[in-house]
Amino acid sequence: MADKVRLAVFISGSGTNLQSIIDNCTSGFIPGEVALVVSSKKDVYGLVRAEKAGIESVIYRRKSFPDGKIADDYLLDLLDKYKIDIIALAGYLKMVPPVVVARYRGRIVNIHPALLPKYSGKGMYGMSVHRAVIEAKEKESGVTIHAVDEVYDHGRILAREKAPVFPEDTPEELAARILKIEHTLYPKVIRELSEEILKAKRQ
Numbered sequence: 001m002a003d004k005v006r007l008a009v010f011i012s013g014s015g016t017n018l019q020s021i022i023d024n025c026t027s028g029f030i031p032g033e034v035a036l037v038v039s040s041k042k043d044v045y046g047l048v049r050a051e052k053a054g055i056e057s058v059i060y061r062r063k064s065f066p067d068g069k070i071a072d073d074y075l076l077d078l079l080d081k082y083k084i085d086i087i088a089l090a091g092y093l094k095m096v097p098p099v100v101v102a103r104y105r106g107r108i109v110n111i112h113p114a115l116l117p118k119y120s121g122k123g124m125y126g127m128s129v130h131r132a133v134i135e136a137k138e139k140e141s142g143v144t145i146h147a148v149d150e151v152y153d154h155g156r157i158l159a160r161e162k163a164p165v166f167p168e169d170t171p172e173e174l175a176a177r178i179l180k181i182e183h184t185l186y187p188k189v190i191r192e193l194s195e196e197i198l199k200a201k202r203q
């Protein structure tokens, strides 16, 4: 009987959310383990975090495959090989192939550093989100965690938490305030989803 879910975390960068997920698995808050890290980029610090934690990682770049079908099949096989139950996107800058979304529907989640549906879509990632929020003179921003579907930043919202935006904020200051929330909110949502999956497996 399964007592832990197996997570794949998809990254493209420094991986502070990956770290918080790893730490919350280690502490037992999330009833799961990060079994695989998939990165769209090489030489990112998230890969170092994976290595330090003894987690296997793979660099996945669709361009390296002869065609899209082979790239899709490779990723599906990889997720099967590692018996992945949940995919958590954590700063992953690429679209997840629709075949993967279809197979993991309801079990694939993303974190966005703004209050969706605002400040979403193409180009809205990293500091550009916080810059746009500050330029629009918003008084609040925050974190949204949503299920992933075939449309960028679009699926069902699972959790949102607000953060104040102060007039003198720099994008970096706002990012830091929001990241702090991300590091507690994402593990909570992943914990809930993990518990649901474990419950379903036991039935």
Ligand code: GRF
Pocket: 011, 013, 014, 015, 016, 017, 018, 046, 090, 091, 092, 111, 112, 113, 126, 179, 182
């Ligand atoms: C986070 O702000 C997350 O919301 C967004 O990308 C950033 C990733 O940061 N999707 P990190 O790599 O987890 O530090």
